[in-house]
Amino acid sequence: MLFQNGHLKVRKLEVQDIYILSKWLSDPSVLEFYEGRDNPFDIGKVNRVFYNSEDETVKCIVEFDGKEIGYIQYYKLDSDTKNVYGYLNENIFGIDQFIGEVEYWNKGIGTLLVTSMVEFLINHKKVDRIVMDPQVCNERALRCYEKCGFKKVKLLPKRELHEGEYRDCWLIEYINSN
Template identity: 35%
Template sequence: MIHKYDVTIRIMRESDFPYMAKWLNDDLVIEYYGPRLTLEQVIAKYGPRISDEHYVMPCIVEYKEESIGYIQYYKVPKEQLKIYCYPLKEPIYGIDQFIGKSDLWGKGIGTRMISALLEYLYFRIGINTVVLDVKSTNLQAIKCYQKCGFRVVKELEDTSLLMEWELFQELKK
């Protein structure tokens, strides 16, 4: 699907469920991306996504041909747009992601994978605005998102921050 730098982003497959279960049981990963999920819970949650029965597009991130993380994108549902205070008629996409191998954190891989996905969303789908929410305590992720062009636009009720990437904001720089 996407190959840029030394990162590949591909559609998730059933064979990826064990990776997800492993990553979603790593204490460092679930501190920021929780909750902890068993293999059966991973299958129940992500199975409909890979079967195209859900609005979220699930993807696996590979680095140097090894599966290392997860990234997903989706058109933000209208109910969520209302909470975020966005106009309902604009196509706004959301992304969520994590690197499941914590020994690879802090090496710039997150920045590369998010930048590659943002390029894909803009050039292939025509999306100008992308949002994500992040725990306010996840300073490493916030720094990564800022490097990718996201800015904090709102504090959310659950000690998370809403961050936004907007193409036109990027062009002004």
């Protein structure tokens, strides 16, 4: 287990999680906001994308009350990404997440998840900043991240290919003030 905060638990991805990831990433409700409805994942694609041993991203499953409900990952930003975003030599991590069980949406669990991950990264990775780049049109996610202390920094035009078109994203950041 990576960490637990009340009913929320985050643990590293395991081999048997391939099936739940495939379920979530073939659900049009989830894909509307993560990867795109035109980009469903079968078992083979989940294996290629999430189980690449050369990837330094730490991939995790989110549980709530003992039920797997979502996914979160974190990674240290490389030099090229820092340059694109306009950062210097700080310790900067990125995170990405989704709640795959739609009945758990709009219950404050996303806010709990993101604030818990921020706390984990500050305490265990000594981060200076945490960044994300959600699509401008993902208003629910942006409200969640702003509640967690993230601020919009820069508009990233045509940053992400989603459902056949390049979409604008916001670079948002959380600055460790400790």
